[in-house]
Amino acid sequence: MDPGETHEDAARREILEETGLEVADVGARIYQENIPLPYDDAIFPGAHQEFFAVSVPAEFEPDRSGWTESEHIDVTKWAWWSLGELRATSEPYEPRQLPDIMNTLFNGLPKGQ
Numbered sequence: 439m440d441p442g443e444t445h446e447d448a449a450r451r452e453i454l455e456e457t458g459l460e461v462a463d464v465g466a467r468i469y470q471e472n473i474p475l476p477y478d479d480a481i482f483p484g485a486h487q488e489f490f491a492v493s494v495p496a497e498f499e500p501d502r503s504g505w506t507e508s509e510h511i512d513v514t515k516w517a518w519w520s521l522g523e524l525r526a527t528s529e530p531y532e533p534r535q536l537p538d539i540m541n542t543l544f545n546g547l548p549k550g551q
Contacts, residue, residue, distance in 0.1 A: 445488040458501025464490040469539050489533060491543060
């Protein structure tokens, strides 16, 4: 987070920088966690992460023009996944509880949606 930002402000900024999508409302905070941050051979104190439920009208191709140099190296692909695909993948994603969070958010959708 940048100095003076709320978590909601940071989420809006990150969404714009990392996808090119400008959103006015990031929705409700759906999950938060504290994690250690391994960097090189040291462990920094960690980070507090907050996740929000952002509604978009349709799938879109993210705009990479706002990415940092390291993001161009670190992010090798992205995808739109159904809940079933997310549960079945061995690809890394955060938070690991995302399928359960999504299931709670979209309670009532058929399994695999």
